[in-house]
Amino acid sequence: MRMYISKIALAALLLAFSFTMLNCQSNAAHKSDDNASEENMEAKTDTVNLIIKTTYGNIGLELWRNIAPKTVDNFVKLSSEGFYNKTYFHRVIPDFMIQGGDPNTKDSDRSNDGMGGPGYQFEDECYTMGEPATGNVSDEDTAMLVWTKIIIPYMQSSQNPQSEIFDIVKAVQEKQSPDPIYGKTVEWYQDRTGYKQPLHSQILKANVLYSYICMANSGPNTNGSQFFIVTKQPGTPWLDGKHTVFGKVTSGMDVVHKIEKLPRDSRDNPNPGSEAFINSIEIIK
Numbered sequence: 001m002r003m004y005i006s007k008i009a010l011a012a013l014l015l016a017f018s019f020t021m022l023n024c025q026s027n028a029a030h031k032s033d034d035n036a037s038e039e040n041m042e043a044k045t046d047t048v049n050l051i052i053k054t055t056y057g058n059i060g061l062e063l064w065r066n067i068a069p070k071t072v073d074n075f076v077k078l079s080s081e082g083f084y085n086k087t088y089f090h091r092v093i094p095d096f097m098i099q100g101g102d103p104n105t106k107d108s109d110r111s112n113d114g115m116g117g118p119g120y121q122f123e124d125e126c127y128t129m130g131e132p133a134t135g136n137v138s139d140e141d142t143a144m145l146v147w148t149k150i151i152i153p154y155m156q157s158s159q160n161p162q163s164e165i166f167d168i169v170k171a172v173q174e175k176q177s178p179d180p181i182y183g184k185t186v187e188w189y190q191d192r193t194g195y196k197q198p199l200h201s202q203i204l205k206a207n208v209l210y211s212y213i214c215m216a217n218s219g220p221n222t223n224g225s226q227f228f229i230v231t232k233q234p235g236t237p238w239l240d241g242k243h244t245v246f247g248k249v250t251s252g253m254d255v256v257h258k259i260e261k262l263p264r265d266s267r268d269n270p271n272p273g274s275e276a277f278i279n280s281i282e283i284i285k
Contacts (some may be wrong), residue, residue: 048076049250049284054089055277056258059229060251061213067205068125068246071215071223075246078118078225079281088275089259090114091228091268096236098259099216100278101226113269117224124221125244130201133186143181145201146189147172151181154193162192206245209235211253214243231260 046065051058065072078084086106090113091099104116133142155161155169171180186199208214210233216226229249230236249256262270270276 048072050079051282053279054255057255058252059249059255061247062250063247068244070122071125071244071246076283080283083225084278085280086277088277092260092262092264092270093268094260096232097228097230098256099226099228110269121222121224126205126241127202128205130203132198132200136185137182140178143178145199146181146186147178149199150189150193150195165192204241207235208239208243208245211249212245213247214245217243229256231256
């Protein structure tokens with residue numbers, strides 16, 4: 001048996017569910033992500049050490065190839081080629097970050113600073129794929145995975161949702177809890193909704209924390225050469241999962257703090273004559 005629901009009612013219902021479940025989902029995700037991040041941070045078995053030599057002093061870096069292999073290899077390659085030499089940190093924001101790596105900053109034309117790159121782009125390395133969920137839905141993480149990956153897309157795309165699914169959605173709203181999702185199997189939800197692919201979770205590799213070096217981008221999978229170092233403590237959680245984290249500062253955070261406080265214009269570009277230039281990057285390994 002199927003139950004008809006108008007698009008207006010469905011939209012209102014889903015909106016209510018989204019707000020209702022936001023805290024549950026956020027708490028579950030952060031719990032899982034934080035644990036995964038801590039474990040990965042402690043497992044830095046494949047590291048590369050570098051020194052960024054700037055006009056304000058040296059910044060020591062430890063890069064994590066096991067966290068972001070493509071990103072680290074790209075940064076090391078560009079550094080060894082002298083790509084970053086004579087560029088400057090073109091975006092400086094106190095209590096947030098310093099950003100550099102744009103080859104456009106090598107000339108005197110400031111109008112295109114922040115728009116340059118190496119001539120190619122590559123994908124993010126923010127998440128790793130978890131094991132596929134199967135069997136009974138008996139924990140909050142699996143319930144939220146079923147909710148976000150199966151139930152919500154199904155309800156959004158179906159004008160005549162299955163009555164059993166519809167009843168579960170109503171119960172979630174009434175109880176303001178994911179508990180009604182429990183007690184059935186992942187396969188049961190897949191069968192009722194026509195969800196064919198394996199139900200994988202995404203595990204955040206690393207949070208964007210103080211002193212971490214991350215790739216700057218203009219959207220998903222648009223990494224090139226630009227990077228930023230976080231100066232906000234303890235970090236910038238609103239950027240988690242949006243930027244690839246690939247290492248941290250091991251020495252010279254005092255230099256980073258000097259750079260973030262440089263006088264700047266309305267675009268957060270350092271004033272002419274005060275720029276922090278990268279003279280060279282030494283790879284220590």
